[in-house]
Amino acid sequence: MRDIINILALAATIGTAAATSVQAAEPRAKPVIVLVHGAFAESSSWNGVIQALAKDGYTAIAAANPLRSVTSDAAAVASVLRSIPGPVVLVGHSYGGPVITEAANGNSNVKALVYVAAFAPDTGESSARLSGKFPGSTLADALTTTALPDGGQDLYIRQERYHDQFAADVPEDEARLMAATQRPITQAALAEPSGVASWKTLPSYAIYGTADRNIPPAVMGFMAQRAHAVKTVVIEGGSHALMVSHPKEIASLIEEAASAR
Template sequence: MRKLTVRLTVLLTLLAVVTGIGASNAVAAHPSGGPKPTIVLVHGAFADGASWTPVIEQLQQRGFTAVAVANPLRGVRSDVEALDARLASIDGPVVLVGHSYGGAVITNSKARSPMVKALVYVAAFAPAKGEAAADLAGKYPGSTLGETLAPVPLPGGSQDLYIKPSLFRQQFAADVPARQAAVMAGTQRPILDAALAEASGEPAWASVPSWFVLAGADKNIPVKAQRFMADRAGARATVTVEGASHSVAVSRPDTVVRLIVRAAG
């Protein structure tokens, strides 16, 4: 009976090693020796969480947990509160990834330390204290967003801003297949006009390492503005994707994922 018990113990041990179900295996999966960080992705204006789909698919294939946060797009402070509430539900280290206006949100996250280990900006705003997204978009010539917007008046005098569907692809997703861009235009979420003019607070990038993906043919945030923000933030790495539209995470997910993985490592 004792011999049978020993044999069973040996077999179970071997099975754990072969199938990778041992507890130590999960830790060893990350180069640092600790658990892999959760990748939290924050979309910007005229998009939704589904805009991260190709990035999330690749991150999951690499063994990461990826979460696309529903960004309310109502204002920097209130959107940060929504992000911080979501971060409070996540255990362990986090890499924050922001696209477009979502970059302003991750820049202002109050839950950034010590849980947030890295910031990744994808064709995104990285404002300094007192700056607004609208200021940075107009810092250098090249943005044509204003002429494509379709405002929708709201009670109280504010406006929701959409991109006109007929102009959506050329403005926002020129390198995305036409059929896919048409779906993106139909599912876009509006941003409150005041959100783009709201001043930023103390920037997270001043104390948290940052990485930047720059979209070379961006018509929302000119690439010169993106490069200025990356240089000012002291980016650990900056990757310029020549010819990429503002929707670089949709059209070039491989490049975006590689930089996120570097930041996570």
């Protein structure tokens, strides 16, 4: 009888060990990639990046960015983050950088931040202030404004200037469509001070082009260095519209952030 009990106990131990081994061998779920567009773009600007990520088995969500204010835009993105049960890599382009920086606060499922030709503000800094930190931006001369009912202003890039200003390395026909479908941003949003800088506690990654005319490359290099970015990729001749002109390079950096342990 004692021998039978010992045999059963041994079998149970082996079974438990085998189950544990199988669980350990199961791959971790891949993070969901949440992509946040910036000013003068819209969600479809991420299409090439989404296609590249999908080929490698990643689920991506291009979150709508209202472009009204850092605080309210971040709240909108944060609501998307709360709807995702697993880990998230949060990616922002241009003004989307301040938005993801704020949206990550209080959302423990965010495992990394990726800044794509984007602002990575410290607490109290605005996009407008950072843009002027080093010379090189020609955006101001390319803008046009429309009055809003509340007395504020919406900013657009003039369509005839869009290709050279925003997307010089994108085919002209495609840039023309982007110009027509661009989303405006309020002037107040660009001047709004940012909240807590989540990149101080989360690993960050950065990618930008040397021919960016919206945000001076020197500014983006400064911000990446200040944030102690895990990896910074510099695209020679890259415009501000990197997600359109260089989607594979962006997807590769996102996947690196997603697979880091």
